Amino acid sequence: MGVPLIKTFFLASRDYLHEWQMSFCFVIALAAVLGPMMVLFGLKFGIVGAMVDQLIEDPRNREIRPVSSGRYDQGWLENVRTRPDVSFLVPRTRSIAATIELASESSSRNVRVELIPSADGDPLLPPGELPEGVTRIVLSELTAKKLQVEAGDTVDGSIARQFRNQKERIHLPLTVTAVAPAQAFSRDGAFVSVTLLDALEDFRDGRAVPRMGWAGDYASSVRTYPSFRLYARSIYDVAGLADAFADLGVDVHTHAADIERVQRMNRNLTAIYWAIAVIGLFGFSVSMGANLWANVDRKRKELSVLRLVGFRTLDIAWFPMVQALYTAVLGWALAVGLYQVVAWIINEMMASQLEAGQRVCRLLPQHYEIALALTCGAAVISAGLAGLRSARIEPSESLRDL
Amino acid sequence: MNNNSASIQRSTKTLVYHLRDVVKTREAEGVAFRLRVPSLQIAMGEKIALTGESGCGKSTMLDMLAFILRPSATGAFRFRPLGDQEPLDVDAYWKAGKINQLGDLRKRYLGYVIQTGGLLPYLTVRDNMNLCRKVLGLKRDGTVEHLAAELGIASHLNKLPGALSTGERQRVAIGRALAHKPSIVIADEPTASLDPYAAQKIMSHFIGLVDELNITVILASHAWRYMKKLGLRQLHHRTMRHADTNLTETIVRG
Numbered sequence: 001m002g003v004p005l006i007k008t009f010f011l012a013s014r015d016y017l018h019e020w021q022m023s024f025c026f027v028i029a030l031a032a033v034l035g036p037m038m039v040l041f042g043l044k045f046g047i048v049g050a051m052v053d054q055l056i057e058d059p060r061n062r063e064i065r066p067v068s069s070g071r072y073d074q075g076w077l078e079n080v081r082t083r084p085d086v087s088f089l090v091p092r093t094r095s096i097a098a099t100i101e102l103a104s105e106s107s108s109r110n111v112r113v114e115l116i117p118s119a120d121g122d123p124l125l126p127p128g129e130l131p132e133g134v135t136r137i138v139l140s141e142l143t144a145k146k147l148q149v150e151a152g153d154t155v156d157g158s159i160a161r162q163f164r165n166q167k168e169r170i171h172l173p174l175t176v177t178a179v180a181p182a183q184a185f186s187r188d189g190a191f192v193s194v195t196l197l198d199a200l201e202d203f204r205d206g207r208a209v210p211r212m213g214w215a216g217d218y219a220s221s222v223r224t225y226p227s228f229r230l231y232a233r234s235i236y237d238v239a240g241l242a243d244a245f246a247d248l249g250v251d252v253h254t255h256a257a258d259i260e261r262v263q264r265m266n267r268n269l270t271a272i273y274w275a276i277a278v279i280g281l282f283g284f285s286v287s288m289g290a291n292l293w294a295n296v297d298r299k300r301k302e303l304s305v306l307r308l309v310g311f312r313t314l315d316i317a318w319f320p321m322v323q324a325l326y327t328a329v330l331g332w333a334l335a336v337g338l339y340q341v342v343a344w345i346i347n348e349m350m351a352s353q354l355e356a357g358q359r360v361c362r363l364l365p366q367h368y369e370i371a372l373a374l375t376c377g378a379a380v381i382s383a384g385l386a387g388l389r390s391a392r393i394e395p396s397e398s399l400r401d402l
Numbered sequence: 403m404n405n406n407s408a409s410i411q412r413s414t415k416t417l418v419y420h421l422r423d424v425v426k427t428r429e430a431e432g433v434a435f436r437l438r439v440p441s442l443q444i445a446m447g448e449k450i451a452l453t454g455e456s457g458c459g460k461s462t463m464l465d466m467l468a469f470i471l472r473p474s475a476t477g478a479f480r481f482r483p484l485g486d487q488e489p490l491d492v493d494a495y496w497k498a499g500k501i502n503q504l505g506d507l508r509k510r511y512l513g514y515v516i517q518t519g520g521l522l523p524y525l526t527v528r529d530n531m532n533l534c535r536k537v538l539g540l541k542r543d544g545t546v547e548h549l550a551a552e553l554g555i556a557s558h559l560n561k562l563p564g565a566l567s568t569g570e571r572q573r574v575a576i577g578r579a580l581a582h583k584p585s586i587v588i589a590d591e592p593t594a595s596l597d598p599y600a601a602q603k604i605m606s607h608f609i610g611l612v613d614e615l616n617i618t619v620i621l622a623s624h625a626w627r628y629m630k631k632l633g634l635r636q637l638h639h640r641t642m643r644h645a646d647t648n649l650t651e652t653i654v655r656g
Contacts, residue, residue, distance in 0.1 A: 014529075307470070
């Protein structure tokens, strides 16, 4: 036959409200610890997050390039392509053969460009603008500018060879399907299908390319490629893939060092942050515990009165619990407000140095929830100790103090 | 009424309290204090006064009767709040550590008026007076308002205790002890902090109310003359100081 919890809750609330000045001090004391901690974490999360985003968003960080040329046949390449940690793989033809001279009607200049093998899913190109077949091409921004063409225009591609002591030149009409963004390829270049590259290489080597109507000495036999363009599924797969290639005897060049650097920085900052957070949380718990503990002394008489009118041990223990939770929730809310203001100021100050939508100081919704849960947890623990103490109050000793 | 007929009348009535050889010993800084109760019987509806100078053990006695102080030794300690029920063995509750059950008994059957009011500063006068009713889950039925009117504090019902005078607070404390219609009210010098005129006025109010509600009253006071005038029975007690052992002993009988 205990007192219903709602009544204890009501009384504890009334007491908390009645002593609003004291309660407000507790709330401020909590926000003073929690607020800066949230700003600190917001900065850590924002800065490291931006660096990681940059790493992830820039596909070049996922690129794995063989250091020297080899002989990779279709079967070998197919095996690598089907690995789950590989997101994109196309073979490269010999780089000497992989050039073409482009001309357009709108420009008098002829531009010699590198040809980059591409296919569906090329991480350097925006989706949906991919070169297919032997007539479609995606130009780098620089080349498009030089040729004064844009998507939809047609350019003339030509290559020459020495064949049976005669100089031959062929011309190909190529449709510009898109212009690749500047960061995809900064030099003169064009993304084309592997089919076209194969054909151009065969032409240069003097082999016949029947489908293009190009004559030659002999048809191509089993084809091998000296190199390939490969992108890992994510930056976190790069190191593993590099190891796998090392096992296959292929030396590769990766951005693993950059990735590792950011990851190490993230780990270090996280460790530092948690060290500060744990110290802060511990300090806060101790200070709140001390407050609640002293509160029990201060309210000894009032708690005795509750005992006198029949409140049970557990009913009394709820008293500091309810009040601590009030402090926790209100202090958290104040800290969130504090954080929002400070984060806004920091982001405004840094806005000129950031890309649009990027923020130096930011938190995810679940971070707020975690902060609330941790605060309430600390409050419940310290209130539990104070509650034990208040439950032990001897009414006969405390009733006559006041 | 002579003493003999009074005791016969008592023995035929239901005994609310029946104590035998109950002892409470306290020691502080080399000075010992002992309260001994060889025998105490309080019948239902009785009005008892415990008088004497401060420090003689009145509060100790009352606290034991309110189950908020555990006796050091007990021959027998029976409590029978309702006439049609078997007496309860309070000593057994203490021995079993059932302080929550003792709290339940207190909640249901006792009202306690503390010398200094003991009002909760964060509750209005109305909520303070309603506190015991509320923890018992009693509905609001105008009892609090009626009591407040009787005690002359009806106009203060919505104020906080901090806004009242000492005398008014004491009236609220009395109201709180009576509002849940307990069987027994224990009052520890309820008027000690008031001037004699106000004290008498409040005391007669109090006794008038408990008469009306037929409540057993156990009252500690240092003003016996006035208690007698209000028709209270005095508990006999004797205080002795043993100089050699630094022990002060009070023996209560009745």
